[in-house]
Amino acid sequence: MTNQAQNPKSKKVYDLIERTSVFGEGVVDFVKTLPRDEINKTLISQLVRSGTSVGANYMEADCAESKKDFIHKMTICKKEAKETLHWIRIIAHANQNRKDECRDLYRESHELLLIFSAIIGKKK
DSSP states (O other), X not given: OOSEEEETTXXXXXXXXHHHHHHHXXXXXXXXXXOOOHHHHHHHHHHHHHHHHHHXXXXXXXXXXXXXXXXXXXXXXXXXXXXXXXXXXXXHHHOGGGHHHHHHHHHHHHHHHHHHHXXXXXXX
């Protein structure tokens, strides 16, 4: 198992441990700037849970004990990335003035989702 993925278009190797960690940090930094009103409190909590879970589960996948374990943990990464997409969308709706920042996080979460899907497909 490896912590790197390769982009076939650029032939550049990306460190997914670093990328998922930076994504989680980005989620944390973003939510720190949101107002703490009645609606955002719950949404922020959900986004932080799913957004930071992507990297935590990838760390577990990177240390998988078997191919089956690796696929299982990568599937969890994929699910968490997909859930993160949902919470970002809802936060963008609740905070219309922050749509551009949400769009950047959404794009990265979607790219991670696609990467995880490709990895899972290759390992099966």
